[in-house]
Amino acid sequence: MHHLIFGSGLIGSYIGSVLRLNGSQVTLAARGRWQQRLSQSLTLTDYQNKREHISAPSLLQEGERITPDYLWLTVKCTAVEEASEDIAPLVGDNTVIICCQNGIGSHAPVEARFPDNQVLRAMVPFNVVWMEPSRLHRGSEGTLVIERQQDISDALINMLDHPMLPVTSNQDIEGVQWAKLQLNLGNGVNALAGTPVKQMLRQRAYRRIIADLMDELLAVCRAAARPIPKVARLPGPWLPAVLRLPDWLFTRVASQMLAIDPEVKTSMWWDLQENNSTEKAFLYGAVVDEGQRVGVRCPKNRAMLALLEEAEKACAEKGDYQSQDATTLEKKLHQCK
Ligand SMILES: NC(=O)C1=CN([C@@H]2O[C@H](COP(=O)(O)OP(=O)(O)OC[C@H]3O[C@@H](n4cnc5c(N)ncnc54)[C@H](OP(=O)(O)O)[C@@H]3O)[C@@H](O)[C@H]2O)C=CC1
Numbered sequence: 001m002h003h004l005i006f007g008s009g010l011i012g013s014y015i016g017s018v019l020r021l022n023g024s025q026v027t028l029a030a031r032g033r034w035q036q037r038l039s040q041s042l043t044l045t046d047y048q049n050k051r052e053h054i055s056a057p058s059l060l061q062e063g064e065r066i067t068p069d070y071l072w073l074t075v076k077c078t079a080v081e082e083a084s085e086d087i088a089p090l091v092g093d094n095t096v097i098i099c100c101q102n103g104i105g106s107h108a109p110v111e112a113r114f115p116d117n118q119v120l121r122a123m124v125p126f127n128v129v130w131m132e133p134s135r136l137h138r139g140s141e142g143t144l145v146i147e148r149q150q151d152i153s154d155a156l157i158n159m160l161d162h163p164m165l166p167v168t169s170n171q172d173i174e175g176v177q178w179a180k181l182q183l184n185l186g187n188g189v190n191a192l193a194g195t196p197v198k199q200m201l202r203q204r205a206y207r208r209i210i211a212d213l214m215d216e217l218l219a220v221c222r223a224a225a226r227p228i229p230k231v232a233r234l235p236g237p238w239l240p241a242v243l244r245l246p247d248w249l250f251t252r253v254a255s256q257m258l259a260i261d262p263e264v265k266t267s268m269w270w271d272l273q274e275n276n277s278t279e280k281a282f283l284y285g286a287v288v289d290e291g292q293r294v295g296v297r298c299p300k301n302r303a304m305l306a307l308l309e310e311a312e313k314a315c316a317e318k319g320d321y322q323s324q325d326a327t328t329l330e331k332k333l334h335q336c337k
């Protein structure tokens with residue numbers, strides 16, 4: 001079985017490396033700095049101090065045509081539409097495409113472009129960072145969830161499952177994605193706060209903001225009669241109350257939420273640092289749109305869209321954006337009706 005990882009950055013390179021550790025044939029399609037990063041042997045580490053070494057991967061050369069059995073699409077949501085055109089010459093009649101994006105709805109252009117192929121979605125719950133000179137580090141816990149589809153997902157689980165990458169499948173991948181989206185509502189707060197996730201979660205005012213955003217998502221899901229599957233240690237509907245606890249109690253009740261590397265920042269923080277457009281439309285925008293569909297107002301998620309838009313604009317114009325302390329950010333969100 002031949003796997004192609006298309007858009008091999010943090011998540012793609014990690015998944016591709018684990019597939020190789022398990023003996024699969026893997027080609028990585030990378031661009032920019034990732035071509036140089038992946039031209040050498042790699043070390044994989046995780047938050048539990050596990051460590052593996054692996055030889056330099058095989059990179060897809062310009063103009064090279066292969067027809068993989070599995071194509072893992074690991075670009076950002078904002079790049080999926082363009083990438084679905086770029087992958088067309090590489091998708092054979094039997095190629096299974098696995099979309100690995102955060103948020104809701106980004107797989108739609110892939111399904112539209114390849115109506116005769118199996119298109120599955122996967123939910124990545126953990127954080128991956130690059131550490132110079134040649135290390136991919138998984139900074140938090142979680143089990144990768146692949147959309148359950150006849151025997152394909154079982155085959156994928158067999159090829160992927162590894163102590164460095166627990167994996168399972170779920171038929172209700174849309175529900176799983178909403179559950180992950182609930183957790184990702186912290187991404188924009190983290191990006192605007194400009195501090196590591198651990199430091200952000202230690203401040204109750206930031207946690208209250210995330211809880212307010214989650215309340216809106218939960219109200220939308222209730223109105224849409226969409227149950228939220230459990231994808232973290234605590235059930236999603238409990239999280240807002242837990243996040244609002246005073247610091248002394250939160251650190252006891254939710255110690256697992258703080259069991260992350262002290263330097264972990266969310267992918268949206270990285271997007272702003274690197275002056276890329278963020279995935280805000282697929283996170284906050286998805287909550288607002290679904291809210292509109294089911295008649296639930298989501299002013300705070302809408303406000304996050306506007307604040308992130310402002311930050312992206314500042315990055316494009318001045319190369320940087322103003323980080324927001326928790327009190328200021330909370331005030332701004334409360335002003336939105
Ligand atoms: N990073 C993390 O820890 C986590 C990320 N996720 C989600 O996983 C998804 C992937 O994120 P992540 O791995 O961080 O993203 P990265 O930016 O690290 O990797 C994506 C790569 O795809 C490349 N790319 C984009 N378009 C194309 C194209 N048309 N042809 C070839 N290469 C292309 C990008 O290049 P370029 O930069 O030049 O555009 C980039 O190198 C996102 O939806 C993210 O939200 C989920 C959980 C955790």
Ligand SMILES: CC(C)(CO)C(=O)C(=O)O
Pocket residue numbers: 102124125126127128140183184187264265266267268
């Ligand atoms: C794992 C998590 C929630 C935080 O790193 C993430 O999905 C992201 O950074 O986008």
